[in-house]
Amino acid sequence: MLALVAAMLAVVPLTRSIPVVFAVIGVTWAVVSVTTGTIVTQLAPASIRGETLGAYSALMAFAGGLDSIIGG
Structure with a gap:
């Protein structure tokens, strides 16, 4: 039981940082x-x-399609 509580407490900071990570990814992509x-x-x-x-535009479109397939 103690291990479960410790694991849950370890995840809490991670879940709070997810919006920050997505914001950084969004700004970087922009x-x-x-x-x-x-x-x-x-x-x-x-x-x-x-x-x-x-050629650049075609490669970017191909990369976007490939990313959708790999990323889900």
Whole structure:
């Protein structure tokens, strides 16, 4: 019984920190999703900028689909 109480007490701080973890993930994703398109645009040569952005967008869509399959 004591082990069960100890395990429950160990989980309480974890459950209180979950919203903070999700907030950090959300802010990080917002920064990454906004800045990566700009970085790709700046690094790509002008002659193939459209192709580069198309490939980047396709890979991001593929990664999002794969993430949905893996993550559930």
